[in-house]
Amino acid sequence: MLEARNITVNYDSRVAAAEISLLVEPSKVISIIGPNGAGKSTLLRTLNGNVIPTTGEVILDGRPLHSYARRVVAQRVAVVAQEADVRFPVTVFEFVIGGRYAWANVTAWGWESVRDIELAQNAIAITELNGFESRLMNELSGGERQRAVLARALATEAKIFLLDEPTANLDLAHQATMLRLIRSRCDKSDSAAVVVTHDVNLAAEFSNEVMLMKEGRSVAFGSPHEILTEQLLKEVFALQVLVDAHPVSGAPRVTPVHEMKSVPPA
Amino acid sequence: MTNPRHNRSSLRRTLFVCAGLFLVLILAFVISSILGAQRLSFGGALCALTGKANCSLSAEERAILFDIRLPRILLAGAVGTCLAAAGAAYQALLRNPLAEPYLLGVSNGAAVGTMTALVFFGAYEWSRPVLAFAGATAATFLVYRLARGRAGATPERLILAGVIVTTFLSSAIVFITTVMDATRIRSFTFWLLGDLSGTTSNLLIVAFLAAVVGVIALGVNARALNLLMLGERDAFDLGVEVGRVRLVVFAAASLLVGASVASSGSVGYVGLVVPHLVRLSFGSDNRLVIPAAAIGGATFVIIADTLARTVIAPRELPVGAITALIGAPLFVYLLRRGAASV
Numbered sequence: 010m011l012e013a014r015n016i017t018v019n020y021d022s023r024v025a026a027a028e029i030s031l032l033v034e035p036s037k038v039i040s041i042i043g044p045n046g047a048g049k050s051t052l053l054r055t056l057n058g059n060v061i062p063t064t065g066e067v068i069l070d071g072r073p074l075h076s077y078a079r080r081v082v083a084q085r086v087a088v089v090a091q092e093a094d095v096r097f098p099v100t101v102f103e104f105v106i107g108g109r110y111a112w113a114n115v116t117a118w119g120w121e122s123v124r125d126i127e128l129a130q131n132a133i134a135i136t137e138l139n140g141f142e143s144r145l146m147n148e149l150s151g152g153e154r155q156r157a158v159l160a161r162a163l164a165t166e167a168k169i170f171l172l173d174e175p176t177a178n179l180d181l182a183h184q185a186t187m188l189r190l191i192r193s194r195c196d197k198s199d200s201a202a203v204v205v206t207h208d209v210n211l212a213a214e215f216s217n218e219v220m221l222m223k224e225g226r227s228v229a230f231g232s233p234h235e236i237l238t239e240q241l242l243k244e245v246f247a248l249q250v251l252v253d254a255h256p257v258s259g260a261p262r263v264t265p266v267h268e269m270k271s272v273p274p275a
Numbered sequence: 276m277t278n279p280r281h282n283r284s285s286l287r288r289t290l291f292v293c294a295g296l297f298l299v300l301i302l303a304f305v306i307s308s309i310l311g312a313q314r315l316s317f318g319g320a321l322c323a324l325t326g327k328a329n330c331s332l333s334a335e336e337r338a339i340l341f342d343i344r345l346p347r348i349l350l351a352g353a354v355g356t357c358l359a360a361a362g363a364a365y366q367a368l369l370r371n372p373l374a375e376p377y378l379l380g381v382s383n384g385a386a387v388g389t390m391t392a393l394v395f396f397g398a399y400e401w402s403r404p405v406l407a408f409a410g411a412t413a414a415t416f417l418v419y420r421l422a423r424g425r426a427g428a429t430p431e432r433l434i435l436a437g438v439i440v441t442t443f444l445s446s447a448i449v450f451i452t453t454v455m456d457a458t459r460i461r462s463f464t465f466w467l468l469g470d471l472s473g474t475t476s477n478l479l480i481v482a483f484l485a486a487v488v489g490v491i492a493l494g495v496n497a498r499a500l501n502l503l504m505l506g507e508r509d510a511f512d513l514g515v516e517v518g519r520v521r522l523v524v525f526a527a528a529s530l531l532v533g534a535s536v537a538s539s540g541s542v543g544y545v546g547l548v549v550p551h552l553v554r555l556s557f558g559s560d561n562r563l564v565i566p567a568a569a570i571g572g573a574t575f576v577i578i579a580d581t582l583a584r585t586v587i588a589p590r591e592l593p594v595g596a597i598t599a600l601i602g603a604p605l606f607v608y609l610l611r612r613g614a615a616s617v
Contacts, residue, residue: 079514082514095505097554097559103560110514119498120286
């Protein structure tokens with residue numbers, strides 16, 4: 010459904026992403042892991058058409074991404090960004106129903122249909138924001154706001170989700186809820202998700218495939234068991250880790266080994 | 276002040292609010308037409324305004340009403356509509372509750388255009404709105420480029436860019452006044468602060484047409500502006516053709532500001548006060564904010580001009596002095612509140 014073919018992105022003279030290929034297929038969750046500045050977000054934004062690759066191309070449903078009208082891309086690909094920066098008094102409902110813009114009958118004008126309203130209410134319900142519809146976005150906690158961003162993405166009815174650190178502001182319980190929602194959406198409705206995350210263990214639990222990135226390049230790609238190894242993680246993060254199996258799920262569990270020697274006693 | 280927390284606005288609610296605001300506008304219109312240096316009777320004015328022949332007005336009073344007051348009130352309404360709608364659009368597009376044609380320097384750009392037309396093409400009246408539009412467009416482009424940093428335009432950066440453009444254009448205005456003859460300078464200083472007394476019927480028609488065209492152009496993009504208000508990247512992700520919408524909105528706003536400055540100078544703060552009050556009362560949905568600000572802006576400038584005409588009658592204040600007196604404290608309040616919440 011969505012494919013990156015050998016894409017390279019240069020910002021001025023700096024190479025942000027180099028020679029990356031990625032195939033996003035139905036019911037797959039792909040996690041992208043790597044140190045800060047590895048080009049993860051650049052790759053994600055290239056998949057959405059927000060960044061235009063210097064070489065290579067992105068293919069959506071058999072055609073180059075840039076050959077589609079913006080609204081058609083938005084009907085098929087939804088983005089969950091890191092943080093919503095809301096400077097006007099916008100209610101949660103108004104925010105979430107923004108996800109229906111791409112489906113408006115007339116360009117940019119008009120009011121939402123009954124179906125649009127139902128879809129927005131449904132998205133609010135499954136992200137556990139019931140009762141928050143009339144609250145203002147800038148009065149919510151970081152976690153609630155992040156869930157509203159997810160609700161808006163779900164309201165688009167897109168089949169492909171691109172998530173940029175979706176769990177960064179969430180507490181433990183909501184981290185799991187968030188990824189379980191994405192996971193079940195992918196399993197049930199032939200959707201797919203690409204998740205940029207720093208949480209290696211959540212990636213191990215919820216994804217089918219993991220891409221390890223370093224300095225703009227894809228270092229390794231495969232199943233969590235293949236990729237989340239002590240050797241590869243040490244190579245990419247320059248950090249000693251222990252990898253064992255999660256006692257319940259059996260997924261790889263990564264524990265950093267902190268060398269405390271150099272830290273003076275408090 | 277209470278902040279109404281409606282889930283969403285609907286077409287019905289928008290029409291209801293606009294109808295209510297329109298009634299207030301009509302009321303302001305009628306009251307403004309009887310007040311002034313020469314007070315007219317309410318019944319007589321109402322009778323004449325509704326087109327009846329045998330009203331209790333003298334011939335002189337009829338002349339005051341139809342030849343002096345009515346064109347001026349109509350102009351005040353058109354200018355208010357232009358500036359308030361443009362302000363609402365700038366605020367949504369630039370994601371900045373403080374954005375306003377006057378504070379961004381766009382009004383000054385239009386003023387430079389108008390003055391250039393007056394000095395160099397004085398014989399051609401049409402050159403005034405045309406050059407005012409060109410000046411407003413150039414100033415918009417300039418302030419937008421200056422405000423855009425790597426991290427996007429922060430509110431403070433935008434206001435600073437507005438100050439830079441405003442002062443730069445002010446020096447251009449001073450330069451142009453030096454080449455004018457001394458007798459005209461006083462009327463120009465008055466005009467620069469916003470003056471509704473010295474327009475022509477052609478410019479009144481231009482202001483009206485610009486108001487209609489500009490508000491429609493902004494209105495059809497209101498739903499896209501709702502998303503742009505949350506950030507250009509968000510809007511792009513959700514399917515907005517950001518570049519095209521930005522171009523249309525900037526062009527429409529420049530048209531609105533250009534036409535209003537060409538006909539009446541730089542009336543400040545209308546684009547700040549009116550959209551802010553509308554948002555406070557009815558929420559932030561631009562499909563409601565833009566038409567409501569357009570109607571409310573007309574009411575606001577009509578009331579301000581009535582005060583300008585009456586407080587020291589028979590002498591007059593520039594209407595811009597009244598709007599700034601109301602607007603500047605609100606600006607300070609918004610700035611302080613913004614600084615506290617960041």
